[in-house]
Amino acid sequence: MINFIATTTFGLEAIVKREAQNLGFSNISVEDGIVNFTGEIKDIPKANIWFRSADRILMVMAKFKATTFEELFQGVKGVNWADFLPKDANFIISGKSLKSTLSSVPACQKITEKAIVEKLKLTYKDIDYFSKSGNLYKIQVALLKDNVTITLDTSGTGLHKRGYRENQLAAPLKETLASALIDLSYYKKDRILIDPTCGSGTIPIEAAMIAKNIAPGLTRNFASENWDFIDKSYWKEARKDAYSKIDVDCRPEIYASDIDEKAIQIAKGNAKIAGVDDCIRFEVKPLNKLDIQNIKYGICVCNPPYAERIGVLEEVEQLYKDMGKIFNSNKTFSTYILTSHEGFEKLYGKKCSKKRKLFNGNVKVEFYQFFGERPPKNKI
Structure with missing residues (x-):
């Protein structure tokens, strides 16, 4: 089983929780702006296709506590990234930090990328330089009160982009x-x-x-x-x-x-x-x-x-x-x-x-x- 996060607009958590229940997901819990649930790899398509009020579906890669860059590095490196990222993966790192000792988001992003590269080198031994010429993988390092959550964005473009609204007026409703x-x-x-x-x-x-x-x-x-x-x-x-x-x-x-x-x-x-x-x-x-x-x-x-x-x-x-x-x-x-x-x-x-x-x-x-x-x- 894999932990997932459905992100949502503040105030809509209860609705997204109900959607997760109706879709048959388990271990559902709610925090500000997110709904946690568990599923399998095969559930990624179902979650993205069916959630109506969630903004994105994130796959949780790791959760740990870090107050130093070394702890952050080792926590990220602890993920077997080669199971998910191919040699040419175009992985980009975004970040956010709130009420955490590691308050510099750019520094956290840099450490996270370095840890991923070092771990990938253990599997892809013939590669010194990762071209990032392949498919896109959006990875986020999020710190809240020194608790780190590393996620992989399975949605890409936000889920509000259904595809039918080719034309719109000013101030459109999502x-x-x-x-x-x-x-x-x-x-x-x-x-x-x-x-x-x-x-x-x-x-x-x-x-x-x-x-x-x-x-x-x-x-x-x-x-x-x-x-x-x-x-x-x-x-x-x-x-x-x-x-x-x-x-x-x-x-x-x-x-x-x-x-x-x-x-x-x-x-x-x-x-x-x-x-x-x-x-x-x-x-x-x-x-x-x-x-x-x-x-x-x-x-x-x-x-x-x-x-x-x-x-x-x-x-x-x-x-x-x-x-x-x-x-x-x-x-x-x-x-x-x-x-x-x-x-x-x-x-x-x-x-x-x-x-x-x-x-x-x-x-x-x-x-x-x-x-x-x-x-x-x-x-x-």
Whole structure:
């Protein structure tokens, strides 16, 4: 068994933990910004293909304590790196240090690379110089309170890069965060979901993929696909399994609108690439023209403009007032809104049922949750 780390945005650890449980991983534990779990080499494809809200999947190579560079060197050298890195491996070292005696990150990176090279030379005796001309291996040395964790990044490009968002607008919402917001909304495929400020369509597209059980990483590539120590058949089988689990008959009722016609055109294109264009009804429409009176037990999940990022403050505040008038008029509707505006509840005209602190990129935001009446069990 191998120890893995799923990195995530602060505030989403519980969601990623639940994903790890649903994927059948064991020994799951949570720390700030990470979820630890154990699995096998063959689980690397499954983890990368299926995690929706995690940012990266890291393979833990070693954990030890170090207060001197010699201890760091010996700890890194203790890994049998030749089992993982071929002669031509293009390995690069990143680092971070927090509240540790070894506070110089560049020095820790240099020592880590030196230790890896020295260990590789014990196996590749005919090599004095490693060309690094082959496949990429991202290695990180992370120190926290003198505890060292050495990891190998199996994902490469972050997991939010699903591959469907070829075009986007300003201040886009990460796909991983969008998926997490949908998870927090208790959305089920039999309930109507709307996003009246859909932008480039990330939230409705992620909702449709969840409804149809489309694995988020199914059509993209990962750094570890090119690694020799992972059998190519593992990737083939993981993708075959993911394709077999798609609910091809599911036709969720999802509505997405935006005042910007260009945004809707971009969203339609992205939905088509994602293979869910038949699940979402896109429309150019200002939010104040939205009519939800005849929708029972619907859900709204949206990421409206923040004055700090895009838009004019007065216009944004009027948008929030309009949202309150519309959604507060239907007691069965549940509304979930992400914003950084501290006066949002007052503008919306209602105190939220619950809120969660999150980060949208580097912006501190709140996810305001307004629970409507629960639908009868036979209606879910």
